[in-house]
Amino acid sequence: MIAILALLATAFAAAGCVTQETRPQPRIKAIQASTEIPAAQLLDVGVRLFDENLPTNEKTLEREHIFPEVRKAEARYFPMQIRNTLEGTGQWGQVRVIPRDADSLDVHVSGRILESTGQLLRAEIVVSDATGRRWFKREYEQPADTRSYKDQSARPRDPFQNLYSTLANDMLMYRRQLAPADMENVRRVSELRFATDLAPYAFQDYLGEDKKSGQYKVMRLPADNDPLSARMDRLRERDYALLDTINEYYSLFTDNMAESYTSWRRYSYAELEAESAAKRSALSRKLLGAAAIVGGLIAGSESDSYVGQAAATGAIFGGAYVIKSGFDKGAEVKMHSESIKQLGDSFQAEVQPxxxxxxxxxxxxxxxxxxxxxxxxxxxxxxxxxxxxxxxxxxxxxxxxxxxxxxxxxxxx
Structure with a gap:
């Protein structure tokens, strides 16, 4: 009995030391436009900065491997990856990264980071249009594509590109359900909401809001030669120009952080894998060590021979050693956790005038x-x-x- 316990302890302890390799993910591609889309149906998209979703409790931050400076940078980084993915499909008009409360574009993408490590990205995404109609609200979860971490090129594929591509395809599927008249209405409402925000005294009568659905609808349109509308059109072009400048700011920020952030995620993935392996090994050793001690005590109480008593004592000491090695593995877990924390603390974001x-x-x-x-x-x-x-x-x-x-x-x- 003791021999069997000892063999099981050895086998499980050895198994606990093996790092589980994550398989490369099948690559999902965003659907590209095969024909030219009429200008009247090209909807402009604003991808808002993500909600950082930062816990206030220090213990929660540490337990979930959340580093505030990294998370703040990610709130700008992820929208830019979505923007680049949407723009690359040719399915949309202008796609820009915008501040969270900006609402002057046709379609808005809002996100909330639920979990972000080198291993996994999980986010809640809400897509809506200028009329106030929600397209969908979904939670996206994507394990890292480990091939990206092994790619040593200057611009490796984002390990979570599948998430961005899946979102782009979901948005396209919804847009295809809209009639051309619906898309043209979204564009008109977007223009009137911009005008009403800047000059409510001049444009508030053009737009109405359904009290039941909360959606906006066009009550009437300005005359083609209306001078106030002409001035508003020029102001909107200036607003677009500044949004383009802000978008370039976010793009430059993303480019500047890309190399260090890629390295951070690569090392974070390795450390989390090592930490997970150490935890599995520590738990296995503690449980099996305890089982060996219990088995030794039972065998010792049932045996009257010197050999049986010696074997039982050996099993008890062996089990104690295995438990000790489990606590040693716990120290290794802490070491890997500290390494991840140092990686997070070294990552900073800059803001320029x-x-x-x-x-x-x-x-x-x-x-x-x-x-x-x-x-x-x-x-x-x-x-x-x-x-x-x-x-x-x-x-x-x-x-x-x-x-x-x-x-x-x-x-x-």
Whole structure:
């Protein structure tokens, strides 16, 4: 009996040391456009920055291997990967990464990070359009494609590209269910929502909201030669130009972090695999060591011979040694956890000021890209009011609380 227990302990302990290799994932490709899509049916897409979903409890952060600086960077990185995937299909109009509360485009993609390590990416995605109609809300989960971690080229395939491609295909499937008239209506509502946000006193009667569904609908359209609409169209082009600039900012941020982030995920994957293997080995050793001790005690109590007593004692000491080796493996788990933490702490994100020109003035927008965009929209409202001579729509409190832009021309005088 003791011999059998000893053999089982040896076999299970050895099995616990084996690292389970994750198989490469079958590659999913985003569906490409086979024919040219009419311009009236090309919907512009805004991929909002993801919700970081950061726990406030330090123990939870440590247990789930969440590093705040990494997660904040990922909230910008993942939307850019989705944007690049959608743009590469040729199925959509302009695709941009935008601040979370920006709503001036035809279709919006919002995301919330549920889990992100070198092993697994899990996110909740919501897709809706300018009318307020939700296309779908789904949770996506994708194990890492380990081939990406072995690729030593300058731009390896993202290990979670399958997730982005699956989302792109899901969005395409939904869009194909819409009639051309539905897509044209989405574009009209998007234009009127932008105009109503900047100048509600001039455009609020053009758009209505269904109280039951919460969706927007066009009540009437401005005349083709309406001067206020013509000015609004020019402002929207300027807004698009700034969104393009912000999008380039996010793209540059992603490019700058790509190499270090790829390395972080590669090493994170290796450390998590090693940690998992060490945990399996530690648990096996502790359980089987305890079984050997119990078996030795039972055998010793049942045997009257010297040889039987010696064998029982040997089994007890052997079981104690196996348990000790299990605790040693626990120390190895802690070592790998500390290694992952160091990898996370070494990853940082930078924010640079943005300089733009408006009506001959050079303005420097400070803070994050999101704060820059909020300040820009405030400036657009003021610009529209100045051009039309209409009374200001914003209350004084809104001006007081808005982030300040730095007029660099005024500073140089």
């Amino acid at each position: 943005m300089v733009i020109e408006v009506e001959g003035r050079t303005l420097q927008l400070q803070g994050t890209a999101e704060e820059k965009y909020h300040e820009w929209r405030r400036l657009l409202k003021e610009l529209y009011e100045n051009e039309t001579g209409l009374p200001a729509a914003l209350p004084a409190a809104a001006h007081d609380t808005a982030p300040a832009a730095v007029d660099t021309d005024a500073q140089s005088d």
